[in-house]
Amino acid sequence: MRGAQALLHTLVDGGVDVCFANPGTSEMHFVAALDDVPAMRPVLTLFEGVATGAADGYGRMTGRPASVLLHLGPGLGNGLANLHNARRAGTPVLTVVGDHSTAHKAYDAPLDSDIDAVAGTVSRWVRRSATAADVGADTAAAVAAALGPPSGVATLILPADASWDEGGAPAAVATPAAAGRGALDADALEAAAKALTGGEPCVLLIGGDAGLAEGARAAARIAAATGATLLAETFPPRAERGGGIPAVPRLSYVGDVARRQLGGARHLVLAGARSPVTFFGYPGRSGDLVPEGCSVVTVAGKDGPAATALAALADLVAPDAEAPVEPGRRPDLPTGDLTAAAATAVIGALLPEGAIVVDEANTSGVGLGPATAGGPRHDWLTLPGAAIGFGTPAAAGAAVACPDRPVWCLAADGAAMYTISALWTHAREGLDVTTVVYNNAAYAVLRAELAQVGAQLGGAGAGAAARRLLDLDDPTLDFVSLARGMGVPARRARTAEELADALRAAAAEPGPHLVEALVPPVAR
């Protein structure tokens, strides 16, 4: 058995049966071996950033890694931003980077580069297979490393000769540690209980697996019994919502708003969330969002057993409290001009049962949380790594992971253009993804940042040269043409009614669709 065959058999035996791929010559034996292992589903992407983003979406929905096949250092580079996002999300992802054959490395051939150094920046685990005989065990170790705990990106560098040589054998993937996300910290739980019941203002900030239904319910019980303010981290990897699950407001991306949300807290209890900081530093401002004099108690770290810790904490401070049930309540369908707010109401009104929402709507997405909290049961995926270009790829991965569920991808125009070729993969695979592109013809979030800089500098705002780097007009992008060019049916919505019609039409027909929502930028 060749190394490539050993790799594929090890993967499928270990539960990794999807491969998002953009292969090249050095991966050709891997590609050929796909015919021998029909249990592996290969999914072609036209750009590596689509493959890695799809693996992130897939891993978040299944808890299992997809494999990603990349071509040498440049292919890894193209996929790096979405591997960064997967790293920040703690998503299990198994990256296979093909490299030159061992003998060929000596020649410093044109595509040669330092794959190991680049892979190290996003991976929990990196290994280079030495020979075909090592590939099975290395692959099994990579799957185990991706699964964790803690889960994350594992990268196997596969020299072409380790792939093409005979002498390979599949290996079994070790079962993840029984401890799961780790043991509970009784002292921390006791300290948290004391903080929550001491009568001082307290914030409970949840993240990680506390974003799923059980964690949210336990957190809501705690908040209801103690009066603590309940918040979720700004960009949860995955939140289960709707269908009565208690709504958990998120900490704002905007530093000043986040400071207000946390203002006055004397105690901050963290369950699966990191101690809150702003996304960026600003002159003369601290990036630390913990209010002065506020104590911080961590009952579970970012990758820790957050849901379990919350259940234990609820038993301590709210033994008799029932989990509150979020009332079913959807926005009315609006009419008239299509603003971001109107689009939010349309989405809240029409979001289908079981939907998976991939949210890269950025400024246009403000308000989506409350508008959907009372709707039917759904999942919400956001951007823990904050590197844009995640939306349409992650939607592809989520749709591959959950073929019976509708995926709604809410994408800002600027972000959508990073990895727009994901639409072709939506079409190629017939994925049930409805992409709403908010076309406001601007990097609107950066306009707000630039206005802030202008205010700091005592100016009235920036001039034409600076502004032109943040506007996306001249020419305005036509996402309907772009989608059709990749085989995705598309229409444009200029009113709330047109958006509702387009979403209903998309839901009535299997396969991918795109709706371009023409909206004005949101003032902030």
Next chain:
Amino acid sequence: MRGAQALLHTLVDGGVDVCFANPGTSEMHFVAALDDVPAMRPVLTLFEGVATGAADGYGRMTGRPASVLLHLGPGLGNGLANLHNARRAGTPVLTVVGDHSTAHKAYDAPLDSDIDAVAGTVSRWVRRSATAADVGADTAAAVAAALGPPSGVATLILPADASWDEGGAPAAVATPAAAGRGALDADALEAAAKALTGGEPCVLLIGGDAGLAEGARAAARIAAATGATLLAETFPPRAERGGGIPAVPRLSYVGDVARRQLGGARHLVLAGARSPVTFFGYPGRSGDLVPEGCSVVTVAGKDGPAATALAALADLVAPDAEAPVEPGRRPDLPTGDLTAAAATAVIGALLPEGAIVVDEANTSGVGLGPATAGGPRHDWLTLPGAAIGFGTPAAAGAAVACPDRPVWCLAADGAAMYTISALWTHAREGLDVTTVVYNNAAYAVLRAELAQVGAQLGGAGAGAAARRLLDLDDPTLDFVSLARGMGVPARRARTAEELADALRAAAAEPGPHLVEALVPPVAR
């Protein structure tokens, strides 16, 4: 003066007056400072790989670096593949990567990552500015490092506080070393002269600055006088051609063809080219293309003074020889079905005077060299780093560098999709770029590689799963829609006449155009 202003003043004073940018929040003071330094031309791209590829095209045509503004580690990742290409081409490029402020680095905020490690894999020079006071001198050092010799990618990591703080001052860029590309090696020249005149079969392989007119003329004099076989490296960074400049055939990308081209040589003289190796390793084959028993003499290394060395060598072995003049000869305009060969003839027949050709046509481009060698004077840019996704970005950069010259971008479909958003920058800047996309609905080069693997494995070729990773049909891409979606006028050509008409129409109108050439894949 703030650090950002010091940076921009240092750049424009040092001759760096173009900035290809895709900024984010941490670069907002750089963006704001653009209004204070109108001599800097900012060019927005919708994806960082477009910015870096544009800088590569710009630097090859001007010999001066453009600056590239990237947002943190993910932005650098997105731009990495085209920085790899610039590294391999030896193009001067000045990359500025914005990072979090120094204080904010402590928080490991969501976008934080190891920028330095990634930058190190593509850069000759990397520095992180510590304070605003350092930025001027660091920038001047970066420009000098990018210029060399040898020229290459220099990366300045700019923490946000070094950008926004006061205390900056511009610095002067040191003049490049007078020695230029280095001194000649008299012993090597003598050994080369001996090899060339000894009566045994000899190949002269040129690269680097020998691809420009003077180098080609000197090399052709040598070949004419000595009977040596003259070849150019497979993917020259820039070749001056046409208008009577002697045509220099290129070493084939295909290993077996390259072996035939070099077969029987007893001596190989290298001027600006590396010792030839195959792009990839294959089972049981050496990647070294130097024939057994063939001596190798290097008169100038990859980044060395190749043109000067060839002039000196010509004076030694061909003192009385005139440089041959390539006869003016263009293909006839073909008619009928549009094949890659017919498209090649159309391009050869119509290539305009002064054109800059960016060649990422891959398999569809075979034959373009002979078809254009007898045409009017032009430049030809290819892919020394072999990482696809270079074409439309580099065309943007070449057009910014040379606004009075027509740029023809010849792009294979698969490669074009990597960085397709470059078309928007063509439109935004009104660049005179005509992009021809060869749509054969396949990664045709990989089909050939897979067929070879199939033959090695004793099979009749790969099955459906493997094949599906190399086909670009189902759905077929519609590049006319894609171009129109980004504001670039476009038409489709199904016959040779339609291609000719489309190219003439594009030439008759300023600004960007795209022609989708529907061609069958080339069998190899």
